[in-house]
Amino acid sequence: MPEDVDTRIAQVVMGLIRLSRLLPPDDMDSLLGAVAVEVETGMELAEERRLTRRGDGNVVAFPALPRP
Secondary structure (H helix, E strand, O other): OHHHHHHHHHHHHHHHHHHHHHOOHHHHHHHHHHHHHHHHHHHHHHHHHHHOOOOOOOOOOOOOOOOO
16 A cells, blocks of 8 residues: 555656646746645645544543542
């Protein structure tokens, strides 16, 4: 799985490099800004999913111990 993700990322980067030769600098800057926003949104979503407890898990939640 990690190799597949790395390959896909490499393909995207190569596509962006090819586009940089064809697009005017302002358009390329806008495109890279949009891609950066999408990547940041995806990272935030991944972090939220990591921190969110799943309701269908098989772990029993114990009540917190009272503080002295």
